[in-house]
Amino acid sequence: MQAAVKPEEENKFPKAKEVRRQWEIAVRRKGFSASRSSVLCSEHFKLQDFDSTGQTVRIRDGAQPSVFNFPKHLQRPVATRTTKTSRKAEEKLSVDSSPLLKETEPLIVDHSYALPSSLTDLKARLSEALARVESLEREMRNVKDRERRAKKMVHGLLEDLRRNRQSPCFVKIKHKLYRTKRRNLHIR
Numbered sequence: 001m002q003a004a005v006k007p008e009e010e011n012k013f014p015k016a017k018e019v020r021r022q023w024e025i026a027v028r029r030k031g032f033s034a035s036r037s038s039v040l041c042s043e044h045f046k047l048q049d050f051d052s053t054g055q056t057v058r059i060r061d062g063a064q065p066s067v068f069n070f071p072k073h074l075q076r077p078v079a080t081r082t083t084k085t086s087r088k089a090e091e092k093l094s095v096d097s098s099p100l101l102k103e104t105e106p107l108i109v110d111h112s113y114a115l116p117s118s119l120t121d122l123k124a125r126l127s128e129a130l131a132r133v134e135s136l137e138r139e140m141r142n143v144k145d146r147e148r149r150a151k152k153m154v155h156g157l158l159e160d161l162r163r164n165r166q167s168p169c170f171v172k173i174k175h176k177l178y179r180t181k182r183r184n185l186h187i188r
Contacts, residue, residue, distance in 0.1 A: 010039035011059055019062075026065045040065055 013034040014020045024034050042050075049063035116122045 009042040009057075011042060011045075013038045013040065022064055026068075028068070044068060 013023055020034055023040065024032055044065035044067050045059060045063060046066060049060055051058045051060045116125060
């Protein structure tokens with residue numbers, strides 16, 4: 001039985017400096033330097049780069065990330081044949097299909113942890129993240145306030161119980177009255 005490689009698995013960059021440098025170059029991010037915690041998704045490796053002979057699936061020694069969806073300006077040119085026949089075939093193909101082709105900008109789908117290529121997209125993503133942080137902070141404050149009020153009420157009830165040494169039934173009734181009073185306040 002062979003172990004399957006999950007595409008969402010993250011692989012740490014190698015510890016060996018030369019191999020890590022080769023991986024950094026393969027990623028082609030300007031100014032990128034891998035740290036100890038830097039990881040790379042399994043999607044960027046070919047299936048033959050994985051060793052699945054044991055219980056755990058590992059990347060083979062010497063394997064480098066090579067599967068990327070780079071924008072056009074970062075793609076390496078593919079070596080083309082320059083024979084007379086291939087040039088004629090290419091010219092014929094371009095003349096035949098030119099009215100059908102429309103220039104479209106390539107769709108770049110990258111991982112959620114990758115930075116957008118344009119500055120406006122990056123700013124929009126940052127403002128969304130900041131708005132989410134503010135919303136979560138507000139929600140956290142509200143939850144803490146509710147918790148504080150509940151603790152205060154419980155401490156007050158326990159203090160009444162200690163002070164008056166009353167039966168728990170009386171405290172229950174008092175608590176029920178307090179709850180109905182609070183509900184009426186929220187209805188208004």
